[in-house]
Amino acid sequence: xxxxxxxxxxxxxxxxxxxxxxxxxxxxxxxxxxxxxxxxxxxxxxxxxxxxxxxxxxxxxxxxxxxxxxxxxxxxxxxxxxxxxxxxxxxxxxxxxxxxxxxxxxxxxxxxxxxxxxxxxxxxxxxxxxxxxxxxxxxxxxxxxxxxxxxxxxxxxxxxxxxxxxxxxxxxxxxxxxxxxxxxxxxxxxxxxxxxxxxxxxxxxxxxxxxxxxxxxxxxxxxxxxxxxxxxxxxxxxxxxxxxxxxxxxxxxxxxxxxxxxxxxxxxxxxxxxxxxxxxxxxxxxxxxxxxxxxxxxxxxxxxxxxxxxxxxxxxxxxxxxxxxxxxxxxxxxxxxxxxxxxxxxxxxxxxxxxxxxxxxxxxxxxxxxxxxxxxxxxxxxxxxxxxxxxxxxxxxxxxxxxxx
Numbered sequence: 001x002x003x004x005x006x007x008x009x010x011x012x013x014x015x016x017x018x019x020x021x022x023x024x025x026x027x028x029x030x031x032x033x034x035x036x037x038x039x040x041x042x043x044x045x046x047x048x049x050x051x052x053x054x055x056x057x058x059x060x061x062x063x064x065x066x067x068x069x070x071x072x073x074x075x076x077x078x079x080x081x082x083x084x085x086x087x088x089x090x091x092x093x094x095x096x097x098x099x100x101x102x103x104x105x106x107x108x109x110x111x112x113x114x115x116x117x118x119x120x121x122x123x124x125x126x127x128x129x130x131x132x133x134x135x136x137x138x139x140x141x142x143x144x145x146x147x148x149x150x151x152x153x154x155x156x157x158x159x160x161x162x163x164x165x166x167x168x169x170x171x172x173x174x175x176x177x178x179x180x181x182x183x184x185x186x187x188x189x190x191x192x193x194x195x196x197x198x199x200x201x202x203x204x205x206x207x208x209x210x211x212x213x214x215x216x217x218x219x220x221x222x223x224x225x226x227x228x229x230x231x232x233x234x235x236x237x238x239x240x241x242x243x244x245x246x247x248x249x250x251x252x253x254x255x256x257x258x259x260x261x262x263x264x265x266x267x268x269x270x271x272x273x274x275x276x277x278x279x280x281x282x283x284x285x286x287x288x289x290x291x292x293x294x295x296x297x298x299x300x301x302x303x304x305x306x307x308x309x310x311x312x313x314x315x316x317x318x319x320x321x322x323x324x325x326x327x328x329x330x331x332x333x334x335x336x337x338x339x340x341x342x343x344x345x346x347x348x349x350x351x352x353x354x355x356x357x358x359x360x361x362x363x364x365x366x367x368x369x370x371x372x373x374x375x376x377x378x379x380x381x382x383x384x385x386x387x388x389x390x391x392x393x394x395x396x397x398x399x400x401x402x403x404x405x
Contacts, residue, residue: 041183041238044143046232048136048187049243050195052230053225055127059135060091080138094123102218114344117206118268124202125265128195132188138188190247197250200257203264258320259300262356263289266302267345272363279362281370290315291347293354296328305348305357307334307374315357330356339367340382347382 003123026324051058070076081087101116128225190354201221204216230244246336250257270276290301294315297303303317303325332350339359340347348357363370367379 036368039236043232044140044183044235045190045243046228046236046239047139047143047196048191049246050225050228050232051135051139052128053190053198053221053228053246054095055131055135055195056091056123056226057095059127059131059133060088060095062135062139063088064092080135082138094321099125100269103213114206115271117202121199121202121206121264121268122272128199130189132195136187136191140184146329147184165361177287182373193254194247194250196257196261197253199264200253203260203267206267208266230401255298255319259289259298260304261270263360264358265299272281273342274379276364276366279366281366281373283361283373286370286373288348288357288359289317289362290317290356291349291358292331293350294356300358305374311375312339313374322327337374337376338349339371341367341377341379342382348376351377351384 025170047062051062058082063080063083066079067076067085067088070083076084083181098120101120110201112113143159157160171284198221201217204217208214208217224246228239231242285304288295288303288305290299292299292304297315297317298319301319306314306316308314313335314329315328316325317328318325336351337356338351339346340349340355341364342363344362346359346363348359349355359370371377371379
């Protein structure tokens with residue numbers, strides 16, 4: 001088992017090293033002259049999708065390409081901040097360190113690897129915010145200017161001869177500025193949808209107890225980034241078509257990815273701030289996340305566990321933050337439930353080990369207090385009862401009910 005895992009990890013590292021060069025090729029002009037006036041927008045779709053899949057890797061590679069293609073020092077001085085060597089070189093070095101961490105992760109005990117996974121989740125959030133707020137708008141604006149710029153038209157051939165549209169000024173806006181009013185918000189929305197699903201992979205790695213799964217997830221994401229870059233370098237329209245497929249899949253996964261991202265955010269916040277030392281469970285109405293055994297709501301839906309006056313439990317949650325809250329009755333009496341104490345986070349489960357609720361790390365060390373508050377049967381150790389059931393739960397599926405012996 002160790003050898004296939006090592007080979008998979010090695011492939012992940014190699015892919016992470018090669019992908020910046022492939023992505024950089026996608027950011028430039030295609031090898032064959034593209035005569036379509038909308039070719040820059042096709043390239044923009046691939047660029048935004050690639051950066052969203054891995055913000056730090058994509059931004060660093062995109063900046064490195066711009067720095068390299070500028071040629072002279074005077075031209076490089078006018079490049080955006082992410083295309084300066086003082087940004088993209090450290091960014092790619094961080095990507096290399098993350099790849100090295102993943103390569104040795106299978107041999108590192110969970111208590112040592114988990115803090116590094118938490119830091120990687122935080123890094124992915126920060127780089128995603130930076131890319132959405134600065135890199136993506138700049139990239140979209142540059143491609144918009146390529147559509148209306150007379151210089152780019154002459155380079156592209158007769159089909160892009162200047163028509164005078166680029167010289168028209170409507171108030172203080174040029175034609176490319178007017179186009180930016182539509183394309184920049186759309187580009188940020190596309191980035192957000194793809195990044196949300198990509199970031200869910202970081203959260204899955206954070207929650208996964210198996211190094212082999214970590215390597216498989218990271219390899220799949222990096223390979224997808226390389227595929228988008230290579231296809232866009234071969235043909236902008238082929239790259240855009242693949243990117244649109246990625247965007248469509250990410251859109252349909254957005255609900256699952258949002259719940260997972262929210263759970264990972266609270267996990268990291270509690271872990272990094274040592275919140276368990278400053279937290280005391282309330283006598284009632286405590287925040288929890290739905291587990292795989294609570295089939296009435298989506299897995300990892302965030303809500304509050306409330307005990308009714310007649311003794312039963314109620315779960316209040318919002319499918320999306322802007323929607324009205326919904327309430328669902330928790331099956332079984334509180335005395336039939338128990339709080340399971342885990343290594344990094346705990347859970348609330350039934351007597352047949354079905355996980356009804358997941359508890360953020362702030363509850364670590366407060367399991368007895370929570371059990372007394374709701375009148376539960378007590379506290380028990382929490383572990384992986386079945387590997388397949390835990391794997392299904394990790395990816396948002398329903399846990400397999402263990403057989404009663």
